[in-house]
Each structure stands twice: as C-alpha cells, then as structure tokens.
Amino acid sequence: MMPLSRVVTVSVMLVTATLSAAVTGCSKGAAGDTPAPPARHLPPGEVQLEPPEMTSISVDTVRARTQHVVATLPAQLVLDEDHTVRVLSPVAGRIRTLDVKPGDIVVRGQALAHVVSSDLAQALSDKAKADAATGQSSAALVRAESLYAHNVIAVKDLEQARAQAESDRAEAERAAQRVQQLGGAGAGGAGDFALRAPIAGEIVDRQANPGEEVSVDGTTPLFTISNLQTLWLTASAYQENLARVHRGQRLVFTTAAMPDHRYEAIVTYVGGALDSTTRTATVRAVLPNPGSALRAQTFGDVRLYAPDSSHVPVVPVTALVTSGDETVVIVQTGPSHFVRRAVSVGDDDGELAAITDGLRAGELVVTRGSILLEGRLTQGS
Numbered sequence: 553m554m555p556l557s558r559v560v561t562v563s564v565m566l567v568t569a570t571l572s573a574a575v576t577g578c579s580k581g582a583a584g585d586t587p588a589p590p591a592r593h594l595p596p597g598e599v600q601l602e603p604p605e606m607t608s609i610s611v612d613t614v615r616a617r618t619q620h621v622v623a624t625l626p627a628q629l630v631l632d633e634d635h636t637v638r639v640l641s642p643v644a645g646r647i648r649t650l651d652v653k654p655g656d657i658v659v660r661g662q663a664l665a666h667v668v669s670s671d672l673a674q675a676l677s678d679k680a681k682a683d684a685a686t687g688q689s690s691a692a693l694v695r696a697e698s699l700y701a702h703n704v705i706a707v708k709d710l711e712q713a714r715a716q717a718e719s720d721r722a723e724a725e726r727a728a729q730r731v732q733q734l735g736g737a738g739a740g741g742a743g744d745f746a747l748r749a750p751i752a753g754e755i756v757d758r759q760a761n762p763g764e765e766v767s768v769d770g771t772t773p774l775f776t777i778s779n780l781q782t783l784w785l786t787a788s789a790y791q792e793n794l795a796r797v798h799r800g801q802r803l804v805f806t807t808a809a810m811p812d813h814r815y816e817a818i819v820t821y822v823g824g825a826l827d828s829t830t831r832t833a834t835v836r837a838v839l840p841n842p843g844s845a846l847r848a849q850t851f852g853d854v855r856l857y858a859p860d861s862s863h864v865p866v867v868p869v870t871a872l873v874t875s876g877d878e879t880v881v882i883v884q885t886g887p888s889h890f891v892r893r894a895v896s897v898g899d900d901d902g903e904l905a906a907i908t909d910g911l912r913a914g915e916l917v918v919t920r921g922s923i924l925l926e927g928r929l930t931q932g933s
Contacts, residue, residue, distance in 0.1 A: 597891060598891050598929075599925060600890070602888070606888060608921050608924070609918050609921030609922075611917065611918055611919065612868060613915070614865045614911050614915045614917055616865060617862060617906060618860055618861075619857045619859050621856065622796040622797075624853055624854070625789055625854050628852075629784070629848055629850040630783065630784045631783065632778065632783055632838065635779035635781075636776065636778040637750050637753075637776070637778075638776050639664065639773055639774055641745075641766040642734065643669040643671035643672055643766075644670065644671055644766065645668050645766060647667055647765075650758075651664055651666070654756065654758050657752075657754055658752065659749065659752045660752045663748055664760075664774070666745065666746055667747060676731055678730070679724070679727035679728055689713070690717050692716070697713075747775075753779040754777065756777070758775050760775065781844070782840055783841050784838065785836065787803075787836075788827075788830060788833075789833045790831070797819070797833075797835055799821065800818060800819060801818070801857065802816065802819075804816055805817065805854050806855075807851065815839055815846070820838055821834070822834075835854075855902075863913070864908065865906070865912060867917050868903065869902065869905050870920065871918060872905055873922050873926045878894045881893055882918040882925045883915055884917070895910030
C-alpha cells in the first residue's frame, strides 16, 4: 500500500500537468482563430520589385519624335583653320635657339625661336644709313632755304634740296618699317631675329631644329600654333545624302575615343563639288572643345538630323528586348510595379527606336536592366 504523502504528491503533479495542457490548448486555439494574410499573386507578365532591387534598373519616359536621323557619315576632327597659324621665317639665317616645344601654350608676341640673320643685319644697316642721309639732307634744306632767302641761290637749287630731303625721309621710313617688320627693335644684337607667335594657342607641331638653316621661300612651317578651344568636324557626304544635307542642320558626333560622350554641333559648310576620287562632298561644323578634351585627327561618326512631324513614340534601343519572335519592353505602371508588353518597332538610328504600336508618349519604360526583368517575367517570377 502506497504512503499517503506520496499519493498527495502524485495527485498534485497530475493536476499541474492537466492545467498546463489546458493552457497550451487554449493558446493554440487562439492562434488558429487569426488566419495569416494570403500571399499576393501577380498575373503573368507582371512583376513587383523590392526597394533594393530598384537600384539596379533605370527608367526613361517615352517621347514623341520631333526629329530623325537622315544620314550617318564617317567624320574626323581637324584643327580649326580659322584659329590656326603655320609659322614660316620671314628672314634667311640659322636657328640659334628654340624657345618653345610641342604642347607649350604661348601668347601672342612670344618668342618661338631666335635666328642669326644677315637679312636683319642688312635691314638695321640700311636704317642707319637712311637716318644719316635724312639728317644730312634736312640740314642741307635748312641752309638752302636761308641762301634762297638772301638771293644767293636760285629757286631750282632750293627745290632740289627739298626733293632730296623728301626722298631721304621716305627711305628712312621704309628702312624703319622693314626693321620693325623683322622685329629688329627688340633684337638682342645686330642680326639676332626673334621669330614670334602671331596668335595665342598651343604649339601642336614643330619642325624647326637648332642650327637649322631657314630661308624666306621655305614651304615647311617651322611651327604650327592652334587655339584648340574649337575644332573643325569634317564629314564625307555621299552623293545620295547631299539632298538631305544643308547648312544650319543639327548633327551629333560620337567617337570610340570618348564612348560616353555625345557632341552636338551645327553644319556651317557643305562642299559645292565632289571629290574626284571618293565621290563625296565635305560637310563641316565647328565643334566646341572646352578643356581641349578632344584631339585633332580623332575619327568617329556623325548623325545628321532633320525635323520630323510624325510624333511617333521613340524609346532608347536599350529598352528593347527580343523574346522569341516578338520585341518587348518593360513598362513601369507603379512605384515598383512593372509589366511586360509586346511592341512593334519601326526604324531606329542606333540610339532611338520608333514604336509604331504598343506604347504611348509619356509612359515609363525600363532602359537599364530590362533583360533581367524579362528573364524574371519569362520564368513566371
């Protein structure tokens, strides 16, 4: 027979277990009375992104086309000849020193080189002789006027003195102008000619060498100076394009040297004759070049634009995704909601594509990340 104390202990444990089970059952019943919210299922062709995922895409607005590309032409950047000078030597002589090198920025009047020149020495000598002759003839004229006033000489002698003084004065002026033209006034010594920059700009080429003999009839420029804040953009227009090319037309230049940049300019010149070899005409525009980021002889392409009144919707070509036999875009319909939509594509210029059906101007399309979103939509995500 079990002791009374042990029976009481067992009874207490049973009661405690029973109460715990009851409480647990009540708790489970309470939780089961509140159903979990049902998961939202999007229809096929739609997807919703979480905020962190939105950072991996870019969205752009569908616009109505107001202009279209009429021609894409090969192009090249060259020096702006309106702000370029090729410097030759106006005197014969030997180059004593070179004061600048390619890449240097010079100001107008800065010395480029010094030339030991017999031409300058001769000009200085001629000026000295002319000045001496002018002084002598001027003094002779004063004496002649005095003698004529006292009836010592005839009028013909006075006129001869005047003519000689005028001739010597003209010769002195000519000699002084020649010396000034050769820069003799600032020369370091007789015959030391300073070849100076006629404009401000950058030394883009130098053919002069120390000790080189130069002549006045040389054809090779010693220095080429250009202001590189502007460049000429030259394109070659084929015969079939000329009817759509005219002055004042907008163009956009792109180059592999600066793939992330587009440079806009206006056509300023269209050649009036075709090149006999290439059968093309030159199209030219002045391209601003702040900071000299672009370099002459850079190759690229230009797109010529003309007004377009069709107002057809256009999207960047990066927004288009080929899926099987159709072309689709991803349209944003809410802050984080996107819909897959098939479209009909017309012409494109490599940057913008015309949409003939499926989109309206003002809608938002994904331009970066559209391929990834299309993959999710295709998988039913």
